[in-house]
Amino acid sequence: MNKTKIGLLLSLALMLGLTSCGEQKSNTKLILNEVLIENGSNFQDDYGVHSAWIEVFNKSYTSADLAGYQLRMSNQQGDTVTYSIPKGDVLTLVKPRQHALFWADGQPNRGTFHTNFIMNGSTDTWVGLYDSGKKLIDQIVISANTLQANQSYARISDASEEWEVKGAEESKYVTPSTNNKTLSGNAKMEKFQSHDSAGVGMSITAMGVVFFGLLVLYISFRFIGKASVAMSRRRAMKSKDITCKEEAKEKKLGEAPGEVFAAIAMAMHESQNMHDVEDTVLTITRVKRSYSPWSSKIYTLRETPKK
Amino acid sequence: MGEFIDFIGRNLADFWTYTGFANATVGHLIMILVGLVFIYLAVAHEFEPMLLIPIGFGMLIGNIPFNMEAGLKVGIYEEGSVLNILYQGVTSGWYPPLIFLGIGAMTDFSALISNPKLMLVGAAAQFGIFGAYMIALALGFDPMQAGAIGIIGGADGPTAIFLSSKLAPNLMGAIAVSAYSYMALVPVIQPPIMRLLTTKKERVMRMPAPRVVSHTEKVMFPIIGLLLTCFLVPSGLPLLGMLFFGNLLKESGVTRRLAETARGPLIDTITILLGLTVGASTQASEFLTFDSVLIFGLGALSFIIATTSGVLFVKIFNLILPKEKKINPLIGNAGVSAVPDAARISQTVGLEYDPTNYLLMHAMGPNVAGVIGSAVAAGILLGFLM
Numbered sequence: 001m002n003k004t005k006i007g008l009l010l011s012l013a014l015m016l017g018l019t020s021c022g023e024q025k026s027n028t029k030l031i032l033n034e035v036l037i038e039n040g041s042n043f044q045d046d047y048g049v050h051s052a053w054i055e056v057f058n059k060s061y062t063s064a065d066l067a068g069y070q071l072r073m074s075n076q077q078g079d080t081v082t083y084s085i086p087k088g089d090v091l092t093l094v095k096p097r098q099h100a101l102f103w104a105d106g107q108p109n110r111g112t113f114h115t116n117f118i119m120n121g122s123t124d125t126w127v128g129l130y131d132s133g134k135k136l137i138d139q140i141v142i143s144a145n146t147l148q149a150n151q152s153y154a155r156i157s158d159a160s161e162e163w164e165v166k167g168a169e170e171s172k173y174v175t176p177s178t179n180n181k182t183l184s185g186n187a188k189m190e191k192f193q194s195h196d197s198a199g200v201g202m203s204i205t206a207m208g209v210v211f212f213g214l215l216v217l218y219i220s221f222r223f224i225g226k227a228s229v230a231m232s233r234r235r236a237m238k239s240k241d242i243t244c245k246e247e248a249k250e251k252k253l254g255e256a257p258g259e260v261f262a263a264i265a266m267a268m269h270e271s272q273n274m275h276d277v278e279d280t281v282l283t284i285t286r287v288k289r290s291y292s293p294w295s296s297k298i299y300t301l302r303e304t305p306k307k
Numbered sequence: 308m309g310e311f312i313d314f315i316g317r318n319l320a321d322f323w324t325y326t327g328f329a330n331a332t333v334g335h336l337i338m339i340l341v342g343l344v345f346i347y348l349a350v351a352h353e354f355e356p357m358l359l360i361p362i363g364f365g366m367l368i369g370n371i372p373f374n375m376e377a378g379l380k381v382g383i384y385e386e387g388s389v390l391n392i393l394y395q396g397v398t399s400g401w402y403p404p405l406i407f408l409g410i411g412a413m414t415d416f417s418a419l420i421s422n423p424k425l426m427l428v429g430a431a432a433q434f435g436i437f438g439a440y441m442i443a444l445a446l447g448f449d450p451m452q453a454g455a456i457g458i459i460g461g462a463d464g465p466t467a468i469f470l471s472s473k474l475a476p477n478l479m480g481a482i483a484v485s486a487y488s489y490m491a492l493v494p495v496i497q498p499p500i501m502r503l504l505t506t507k508k509e510r511v512m513r514m515p516a517p518r519v520v521s522h523t524e525k526v527m528f529p530i531i532g533l534l535l536t537c538f539l540v541p542s543g544l545p546l547l548g549m550l551f552f553g554n555l556l557k558e559s560g561v562t563r564r565l566a567e568t569a570r571g572p573l574i575d576t577i578t579i580l581l582g583l584t585v586g587a588s589t590q591a592s593e594f595l596t597f598d599s600v601l602i603f604g605l606g607a608l609s610f611i612i613a614t615t616s617g618v619l620f621v622k623i624f625n626l627i628l629p630k631e632k633k634i635n636p637l638i639g640n641a642g643v644s645a646v647p648d649a650a651r652i653s654q655t656v657g658l659e660y661d662p663t664n665y666l667l668m669h670a671m672g673p674n675v676a677g678v679i680g681s682a683v684a685a686g687i688l689l690g691f692l693m
Contacts, residue, residue, distance in 0.1 A: 188692060192450040199444045199453065203437035206687045210433050213539045213683050214426040214676060220531055221423040221524075228521045259516050 028137040029064040032129050033057035033099065034154035034166070034180060035142060037121040042150045042167075043101075043176040045114070051105035052119045053176060054127055058094040059159035066092040066100060068132030073104065073117045075125055081117035083108065097158070101177045121147055150174065157181035229254055325379075330372035334591030342366030342586065348491065355491035355648070358464065358582055362487055365586020375592075383587045394584045397479070400472040402581045403465030404549040409574025410465075410678065411553025412566045414646065416528050418671040421517035424624075425669070428634070429676025431620030432642025433684045435460025435613025439605050440688075446601060451475055454688040456602055459486045460609025461681030462493070462643035466546060468585065470685045474692055480588040481599040485606035487585070490645045496607070497614050497640045497652050504618045505636045510660040512635040514669050522560065529554040536683055542693075543686025550682065610643065617642035617673065634669075641670040644677030 034055040036042060044050055054071060058064045067087040074080040083102075085092055089112040094100050101113060108116040119125050121144070128139040140163065142153045151167035152174045158181070167174040175182070196202055232254035242248050323329050345363030349356040368390070369383055383390040396402035419425055440457030448456060455475035458467045459482060467486035471479040489496065529551035537544050556566040588594070618639035625633045637657050641649040653670035 186451070189450050192692070197444065199437070199441040199450070202450070202691060203441060206684060206691070207430075207433065207437055209540065209687050210680050210683050211427070211430045213536050214430040214680060216535050216539075217532060217679075218423040218426045220535065221420055221426075221528070224524055224527060224531075225420065225423065225518075225520075228524050229518070232521065255518055261519065 028131075029058055029060040029062070030056055030066060030069070030094065030129065031059055031138045031159060032127060032140050033158060034152050034175065035119075035125075035127055035140060036150070036152035036174060036176070037119045037125060037142065037147055038149040038151075040149040042174060045103045045105070045110075047110060049103075049105065051103045054102045054104060054115075055154075055176060056094070056100045056102070056129065057155075057158050058096060058098055058100075061096045063096060064094050066094060070128075070130040070134065071102060071115055072128040072130060073115075073119060073125065075120050075123045080126075083115040083117060086112055099177050121145065152176075154180050325374050325377060327372040330374055332372065332591060334595045335370045335372045338366055338370040338589055338591045338594065341589075342370065345488075345586075354494070355487070357578060358487045359491050361579055361582025362484065362586035365583040366589050367586075368583070369587030369590045383584065383590060384593060390584065390587055393580055394588065396577070396580060397468055397483075397584050397588070398472055398476065400469045400545070402577050403469035404545045405577045406465040406574060406581065407546050407682070408549040408553040409570050409577070410646065411529070411550040411555075412557045412569035413574070414550075414554060414557075414675055414678070415671070416554065416675055417520040417525065418517055418668050419673075419675050420520045420524050420528055422669070422672055425634070425638075425672030426676040426679075427624065428617055428621055428639055428642045428673035429644075429678075429680045430642075432613045432617035432639070432644075432673070432677055433461065433680045434616035435462075435609045435611075435643065436681070436684050436688075438612035438616075439609030442608060443601075443605055446605070448601075451692050452478055454692050455479075455482055456605050457609065458482075458681070458685055458688065459489065459602075459606040460613045460643075461677075461684060462486070462490055462610065462613065462645040462649065463678065463681045464490060465581075466644075466681050466685045468581070469546060470688060473689055478598065478602060480585065480590075480594050481596075481602040482606075483585040484589055484594075485603050487582075488603075489606050489610045490648065493610070493643070493645050493648045494652055494655075496610050497649065498656050500611060500614045501618055501637055501640050501652075501656055504615065504622070507660065509622070509636050510657065511664060512633060513661075513664055514633075514635055514666070515631065517668055522558070525558040526555070529558065532679065536679065540683050540686035540690065542690040543682050546682040546685065547679070550678065613643045614640045635664075635666055638666055638670040638673055641672075641674040642677045642680070644674065644681045646674050646678060647671065649677070650674040 032054065035053070037052045039050040039052055042050060043053065045053075056066065066085050067089065069085045071083045071085065072080050073083075092100070092112060103110075103114045104117055104119045105114055106116060106118040107114045119127075121142075123144050125142045125144075126139065127142075129137050131137050140153070147153060147165060148168070151165055153163055154166045154175070156162050156164050158179050160180075164172065166172045166180070192199075192202060233248055234254075236253035237243065237245075237248045240253070242251075242253070248254075327335075342363045342365075345359045345366065348354040349359035349363060373379060373381060375382065375385075379385075380388040381390070382388060383394050385391055436457045437460075438457075439460045440453045443453035443456045444450065451474040455467075455471040455478055458470045461467065464483065464487045468479065468483050471482040475482070532554075533547060533551040536547050540547075553566070553569050556562045556569055618636050620642075621634050621636040621639035625636070628634065635653075635657065638650075638653045641653050643649050650667055650670035650673075654665065654667040657664050657666040
């Protein structure tokens with residue numbers, strides 16, 4: 001197969017890979033997470049003012065920068081206000097699994113996190129988050145009069161698909177700048193503590209997985225080993241002009257253990273005074289002149305001098 | 308003049324409060340003594356000197372008493388100190404994968420590829436991890452701590468450090484020291500168990516010579532190994548990925564310089580930093596607790612369980628194997644991944660009973676399978692408990 005064909009094959013594989021990636025869910029790191037429209041006595045901004053707010057969540061495990069992103073809001077069709085998040089403020093870098101809170105107070109001169117629009121709960125409210133390439137990455141519509149004062153519309157837990165009204169019941173509380181569902185401990189660990197306090201379940205499961213993993217590896221290499229022996233037997237049959245498979249199997253062609261090779265090497269070493277035919281053969285190899293520090297002689301000749 | 312002498316006196320008194328003599332506690336002296344014992348074992352008895360010398364000397368460094376309130380930024384637990392910066396490789400868990408890169412670049416998996424059923428022996432020895440996990444739970448440790456303690460039974464220092472840095476950072480010092488100590492003590496712990504569980508007839512059992520493994524098989528092993536194990540346990544990726552990558556560097560035959568760097572200068576550098584900082588992390592004030600004593604006890608138990616389960620598994624496995632393919636149970640101990648010490652012990656004990664029966668190559672199979680098995684087990688614990 002020539003290089004062009006290999007290149008074409010690789011390109012095709014890459015294209016298929018990219019296509020299949022496209023079918024998956026969006027891998028946007030930053031999403032809208034919670035919105036509060038009418039702030040009567042809820043969270044105050046740094047000026048002590050109760051304003052509406054929009055919470056953005058970084059759902060990834062790496063930092064994500066909001067600089068250059070846009071928050072857009074509309075209370076009626078064709079009346080969209082855009083707030084471009086300024087670049088140059090280090091605080092726009094949202095840490096992994098953390099939140100950024102924007103005050104929709106129409107006072108952008110109060111800082112990066114104060115938008116140039118305000119929100120009105122008496123009509124439908126649309127909020128959109130756009131990336132720096134002006135591509136819509138998340139949006140939410142809050143119907144008119146859905147929220148009472150001090151209630152927010154939020155994802156049930158951070159980054160979950162479903163939204164709910166928070167602040168209407170005691171168990172569903174408004175959570176500006178923090179997790180939508182308060183983490184009260186390590187859920188996984190508690191599950192183990194309550195269901196498997198002796199650790200038997202964990203041990204059985206984990207040992208099962210360890211055995212399964214190594215069993216699969218064993219089976220794979222059993223087949224690969226058999227194929228390898230068969231190939232070396234075919235080569236040996238060819239070199240010895242043997243065509244009968246039974247005869248080759250009987251003579252164990254291609255299955256010589258390492259000890260045999262070691263014995264042959266030692267016998268040659270002893271009988272031929274360390275050298276075989278190479279003493280009388282002059283080998284001429286084409287020398288590539290293309291220079292690279294990675295293949296340079298001066299960098300590779302690092303063998304310790306022999307005594 | 309009197310005032311000047313008074314000033315000098317006050318200065319000296321002030322200086323005295325900074326000295327180790329003024330700040331020494333019994334704990335410091337005990338840990339210094341432990342460090343000296345480690346160095347003695349390494350120098351006089353050559354017990355894992357590459358590990359015990361850095362760890363032992365690290366214990367001396369970490370237990371030089373000083374005035375902790377002076378803000379000198381010299382202690383390993385003081386943010387911004389040199390030792391603390393070097394310790395980041397342990398706490399953030401990036402030294403262990405680099406060690407695994409070196410291990411991969413120096414490990415020959417031929418013995419395992421030629422006789423792949425030995426992989427199951429490597430899996431069986433991981434019972435040590437989960438035996439210790441259950442005992443740790445019974446002693447009152449929470450599941451995350453128990454998982455971190457259990458991994459000592461994998462007999463793999465880097466894996467123990469990696470997992471404990473994630474699951475129980477506060478116990479990491481004790482777990483790391485315990486894991487490395489027992490790895491060094493493998494020649495003391497394993498032989499009596501091996502003798503106890505095997506008959507004389509079993510000990511002289513001969514195994515067929517391993518076949519020659521082709522270059523293609525050796526190249527395929529790290530690739531297939533990575534894909535199979537990491538698709539199953541992605542949380543083991545940092546360790547398994549680096550292990551198999553290092554092995555591919557070695558076996559590909561075209562990256563000799565990279566393989567030499569990985570198994571030479573790189574692993575040596577990381578071993579020095581890892582050993583020294585782990586040793587220094589045993590600062591008496593943080594280390595000398597009842598939990599540490601329990602962890603040391605559990606570590607010993609986990610090694611005993613791992614060795615026992617490896618040997619017993621071979622005996623049971625032999626019941627279903629044809630006569631010409633039976634495995635010498637003396638290589639069962641090598642399922643713990645203390646490479647190559649555990650395999651060397653199989654060889655030594657085997658030679659005691661038959662001076663012409665060389666088990667080393669056979670024992671290397673379960674030994675390297677143990678490395679894979681313990682990394683997989685660590686990945687499972689991480690996935691379940693994090």
